[in-house]
Amino acid sequence: MTSSFIHPSLLLIAGALVLPFVRGPLRRPYLFLVPLLALGAVMLNTGLSDTFGVYRFMDWELVFGRVDKLSSVFACIMALMAVIGTLYGLHVDKAGEHIAAWFYVAGSLGTIYCGDYLSLFFFWEMMAFASVFLVWFRRGKKSLRIGYRYLLIHTIGGIILLAGIMLRYQAVGNISFDLMDVAHPELYTWLIMIGFALNAAVVPLHSWLPDAYSEASFNGAVFMCAFTTKTAVYTLARACAGMEILIVLGVAMALYGVIYAVMENDIRRLLAWSIVSQVGYMVAGVGIGTDLAINGATAHAVVHILYKSLLFMGTGSVLYMTGKTKFTELGGLYKKMPVTLFFTIIGCLSISAAPYFAAYVSKSMIITAGFEEHLYVTSWLLMFGATGTFIYNGLKLPYFLFFGKNNCSDETWERAGDPPGNMMIAMALGATLCFLVGSAPSFLYSMLPYPVDYDPFTAYHLAETLQILGFAALVFFLLKGLMTPVDKICLDVDWLYRQLGRGFMWLSKNPIQWFDTAWGEAYRAVGLRSLMTLSKFWSWFDWHAIDGVVDGLARSVRALGGKVRVLQSGQIQYVLFYATSLAAVVVITFILYQLY
Amino acid sequence: MTQFIEYLQTHLKILVGVCYGILVVVVGFALVVDTSHAHSWVEQHIPAFWSIFGAIAAAVIIVVARWLGRAGLQVRTDFYDCCTGDNSNEEEK
Known part of the structure; x- marks a missing residue:
């Protein structure tokens, strides 16, 4: 990474990973210091205007540090919000809540600074998967269920966005995250826009927001109200x-x-x-x-x-x-x-x-x-x-x-x-x-x-x-x-989602379950019976044909062995007699063969 | 601050009178302000247009929200619980 550009997400991620090991009186100063360092990095980056952190990955060019006025102003307010939000929850002892919040902010800042759709998608999903913990950490009876709903919706949005990115790559041959040709929108333009719009809580894709934000932990909501939707506004302003x-x-x-x-x-x-x-x-x-x-x-x-x-x-x-x-x-x-x-x-x-x-x-x-x-x-x-x-x-x-x-x-x-x-x-x-x-x-x-x-x-x-x-x-x-x-x-509109979910559950429990049961019965009645008949035939064949040959050979060897066994008296003079006789027969046969 | 609020509550009629007075001043200000750079014809030609707009918009929003709530958008809090097993979050601190 270029020395003049410091990626604030790296500071937040590193800070989050070290946080569990910082305990006691150092915890609060550390909590305040890490987002402050990230804000400092963003402020330093504001003086730049170029593209930094460019890497080649397979055939793609990944850009982690596009600094211009649009990215700088959004990065500044996000980093400032990380400081205010952490200060507000400074007394929260559970390190997990701070870790989730910092990863969430890191995802937002990564999205804002990136210049390609691949790294955007990575940071985009980091935001979703980090922020869901801010709902779960409320630890209410509904938190788990609401968190899963939130994650499900954002996963669907992520898939739509990814589909748009792939189609766009197929069409234009690059993954650069720039203004699209919105005057002549293609299918990928719509898909990318919908992926961004879902995170911006655009009606009718909005119901995840009141559902999740009202049930987040008291300081988790302070973070959530700032990052997801405004990062989405940034992406819309950049691309659409x-x-x-x-x-x-x-x-x-x-x-x-x-x-x-x-x-x-x-x-x-x-x-x-x-x-x-x-x-x-x-x-x-x-x-x-x-x-x-x-x-x-x-x-x-x-x-x-x-x-x-x-x-x-x-x-x-x-x-x-x-x-x-x-x-x-x-x-x-x-x-x-x-x-x-x-x-x-x-x-x-x-x-x-x-x-x-x-x-x-x-x-x-x-x-x-x-x-x-x-x-x-x-x-x-x-x-x-x-x-x-x-x-x-x-x-x-x-x-x-x-x-x-x-x-x-x-x-x-x-x-x-x-x-x-x-x-x-x-x-x-x-x-x-x-x-x-x-x-x-x-x-x-x-x-x-x-x-x-x-x-x-x-x-x-x-x-x-x-x-x-x-x-x-x-x-x-x-x-x-x-x-x-x-x-x-x-x-x-979440009523509609729930009705659809309920309909899916009804389908699963009734016609699909009935079909599964019927299929099982049919298999048992038809498939299993024919399989048993076939198995019996192969058993008979194995017993009478294959085993017959093998056993017959074994019986022949055993019978021959029984005949030969009588020759094995165990007395040396008989053995010498048989051997000499056999040798004599061989020699005589050889001589006769040579004479005639 | 608490004492100031309680003072205002005990002198509610004076407070209401002051508020009406402020509204009159605001309308007066709107009548004398230059509207030649306003964006639309109605702003330029209807006196204190935004006073009318604000009052009507507020009334429409309140009444429509009330009507939609009564029309079926507002339901009992356990509406979803019968099928999902949801329950309210326990009190927490």
């Missing part, structure tokens, strides 16, 4: 920018997530639906494909990681302290968790694109890009979705969790309180970054893939945002009775 179907899918995601989040009773599942909705903006931006849209999608991915991780840290604190995640079992927590409330409110303002908070400088870039391309319906619908984001995340979440009716049991109320110091420091870091990015976005804009000619701090944008937030809040407080959470779950 300008693919128009992504605009439709992105808008569908933005609205679908809003409706389900409004209905949701589980605070972390609400945030998971929120990811579906927010990633929809990024997918739509990638679909629009202009410089401003790609910049907007990238910027929104960066700020989304910041505010979403902050929100998952806030709700994770509630889970960690109370053991509860349902609105119907919580409420009124401002008295017991004021610091958590404060940081969560900053996350809520950030996701709602409130002025001077994170999404204010990114979401509007995507919507403006839509307007500039005369995609009015797209932009109106995205604005509609943005209003919904404020309803469920800016108002519903804090209101019903920290204010509203107190549904806590005595035990829950007793356990509630602000979390340990390291968790609050991580939230403070996330909240600070949300405010800094939202109020001074020039640093973020300088990192975006294309030159930025966009100013979010116009009077019109401020007026537009304040009107939407203000009047949406008014309607919320007038109609909040309609939004009061109820202890129910929402049916999603």
Whole structure:
């Protein structure tokens, strides 16, 4: 590997492998140091702009270090998130959780830096197989089942992606991971796009996300909310920018997530639906494909990681302290968790694109890009979705969790309180970054893939945002009775998956099992009987024919032996007599033969 | 912070009045702001357009979500349990 490029994934993987041997007082400094080193490596790489770590493997050229502005900005936020996430879970003693998280981040960074589909697929699968442990490590009754569902879906996505990669290799003769010809899509273009889209939780391939993220461990969810979907957005921006179907899918995601989040009773599942909705903006931006849209999608991915991780840290604190995640079992927590409330409110303002908070400088870039391309319906619908984001995340979440009716049991109320110091420091870091990015976005804009000619701090944008937030809040407080959470779950397309699974099980247990039984009976009745008859014939043949010959030969030898045996008296004079007589016969025969 | 929130709760009418006042200021600001660079005709020609948009969008989202929930999307929590054996996660810490 070229000396100037340091692959952060190697640092994280090496750090994860050494972690079990680092114990006692060194454990926490080590936990903090490894992701910090990875972040340092990424920052150093940001100064580069070239391709590094190029190896030949069989006929293929593997590229592990493609450094350009698009990969650098995504790598920076991923590495920063690894630091914040590890800091949040610093008190977790189980090394396995940190190892899984670091392998997960390593997979994401490997995907972001790679320049070919083979290494991409390797790191892609590393992400899936590492992140499933963050679900299993919650160790709840449902964790194992949900983890397997998550793995199954991602395996299917991986197979679709691999099929696309193979078809593309057959068609174009290389495995370079670059922008595809989206104006003339081939089958492999669609397959690769679907493989990426599944990880981006594009509707209707999204149901794994609320299923898994809401059931991950309290710190596992902080990692999961950042990496899989945003890495997928990166791959879509790299390979599928300008693919128009992504605009439709992105808008569908933005609205679908809003409706389900409004209905949701589980605070972390609400945030998971929120990811579906927010990633929809990024997918739509990638679909629009202009410089401003790609910049907007990238910027929104960066700020989304910041505010979403902050929100998952806030709700994770509630889970960690109370053991509860349902609105119907919580409420009124401002008295017991004021610091958590404060940081969560900053996350809520950030996701709602409130002025001077994170999404204010990114979401509007995507919507403006839509307007500039005369995609009015797209932009109106995205604005509609943005209003919904404020309803469920800016108002519903804090209101019903920290204010509203107190549904806590005595035990829950007793356990509630602000979390340990390291968790609050991580939230403070996330909240600070949300405010800094939202109020001074020039640093973020300088990192975006294309030159930025966009100013979010116009009077019109401020007026537009304040009107939407203000009047949406008014309607919320007038109609909040309609939004009061109820202890129910929402049916999603996973109902269809489950029905298909149930249908498969029915097929297995009924017609397939019946056929298997019938086949067994038929085999026993027909096949086994004929086989026994044939076996009996061969037994008879063996006994009478083969054994007859062999035994006959043996009997002949034995009979001959019996005849010859009488000659064996054991007395030397008889032996000499027989030998001499035989010799005499031979000599006489020879002489007679010579004479005549 | 807790005390401040409780203070606001005990003076709820004042808080609501202040909020309405803020809304009036926001609308006033929207009426005087330059809309000539807005992207669409409706933004340029309908006064305080985004106030109307925000209110209608919020109402539609809340009502549609409520309707879909009542129409059958929201089901009891043990809906899947009868066939899968799923149970809720135990409380944890």
